[in-house]
Each structure stands twice: as structure tokens, then as C-alpha cells.
Amino acid sequence: MKKIVCSALMLLFAFGSVHAADMDKAKLMAAVKHAHPLPNLMRVIVKNQDMLALSEEQKQSVADWMEKHRPIVKELAMSIRDGEKALHEAALNGATKEEMMAKLDELLKKRREIAELKIDCRDTMRNLLGYDKLQEVLELYKDM
Known part of the structure; x- marks a missing residue:
């Protein structure tokens, strides 16, 4: 009986760990999506590499x-999330308008950085894939 209980507990812990990892990924995706309104084309490109007939190059x-840009966007998105929480707390704790506007300016600067990276990504993918394949990617994105 002990073996069954131990096995059941181990199974629950394993499922809990997988679920926690999925939740962390979901939170990250939500933070990135919240941080900017621009499309995430990389996910579509990677998911559909074979259908798009991408060369190995x-x-x-x-x-x-x-590999180069994802960590940057992730860090910025998480920083925006944390900065918004800090701004919210500052408002509740009586921060001055100047203090709050300075925090807001930092958030806007980070949002702009993400937007620039997303636009650079789109333009880079247009050059890499060509106009027609990028149009396919955009259609796939719209169908999501």
C-alpha cells in the first residue's frame, strides 16, 4: 500500500512540475503579448518551417x-510587467506625479525597444524569406 501511495504522490509531483513549467511559459507569453501589440512572427515561422520549404540556411x-533576440525581448517584457506592478504600488503608496511619470517613461522606453525589435524582426524575415514567403507567414498568423 505504501508503494502505491508513494507512486501516486510521485506522479502528482511530476504532473505538478510539468504544469508549473507550462504556467511559467504561459505567463511569459502573456507578458510578452501584453508588452506590445505587434505580431510574433517567429513562432509561426518556426512552427511551419517545412510547409514554408525553408532551406537549411x-x-x-x-x-x-x-537565439540572439528572444532573451532580450523576454527580459524587457518581464521588466515591463514588474515595472507596471511597481507603478501601481507607487500610485497606491502616494508617490508624486513626477515619480510616477518617471516610472511610466521607463516603461514606455522598454515598450518602444520591444516594438523596434519586432519591426526589425519582420524586416529581417522579409529579407531572409522573400516577399512571397513572408506573405504566407502573415496569412498563417492571421489564421491563428
């Missing part, structure tokens, strides 16, 4: 772009 270029 194109696949590697996409992977290189993601």
Missing part, C-alpha cells in the same frame, strides 16, 4: 535570430 538564420 534559412532555418539556421531564423534560429540565430531567435
Whole structure:
């Protein structure tokens, strides 16, 4: 009986760990989506590489772009999330208008950085994939 109970507990812990990892990923995706209104084309490109008939060179270029820029966007998005919480708390705790506007300016600067990276990504993918393949990506994105 102890073995069954221990096995059941281990199974629950395993499922809990997987669920927690999924929740962390979901929170990150929500934070990134909240941080800017621009489309995330990389997810569509990576998911549909074969359908888009990307060459090995194109696949590697996409992977290189993601490896370089994804951590930057992630850090900015999480920083925006944390900064919004701090701004909210500052408002509740009686911060001055000047203090709050300074915090808001920092948030807006980070949002702009993400927007610039997303626009650079779109333009880079247009150059890498060509106009027609980028149009396919945009249609796939719209269908999501």
C-alpha cells in the first residue's frame, strides 16, 4: 500500500512540475503579448518551417535570430510587467506625479525597444524569406 501511495504522490509531483513549467511559459507569453501589440512572427515561422520549404540556411538564420533576440525581448517584457506592478504600488503608496511619470517613461522606453525589435524582426524575415514567403507567414498568423 505504501508503494502505491508513494507512486501516486510521485506522479502528482511530476504532473505538478510539468504544469508549473507550462504556467511559467504561459505567463511569459502573456507578458510578452501584453508588452506590445505587434505580431510574433517567429513562432509561426518556426512552427511551419517545412510547409514554408525553408532551406537549411534559412532555418539556421531564423534560429540565430531567435537565439540572439528572444532573451532580450523576454527580459524587457518581464521588466515591463514588474515595472507596471511597481507603478501601481507607487500610485497606491502616494508617490508624486513626477515619480510616477518617471516610472511610466521607463516603461514606455522598454515598450518602444520591444516594438523596434519586432519591426526589425519582420524586416529581417522579409529579407531572409522573400516577399512571397513572408506573405504566407502573415496569412498563417492571421489564421491563428
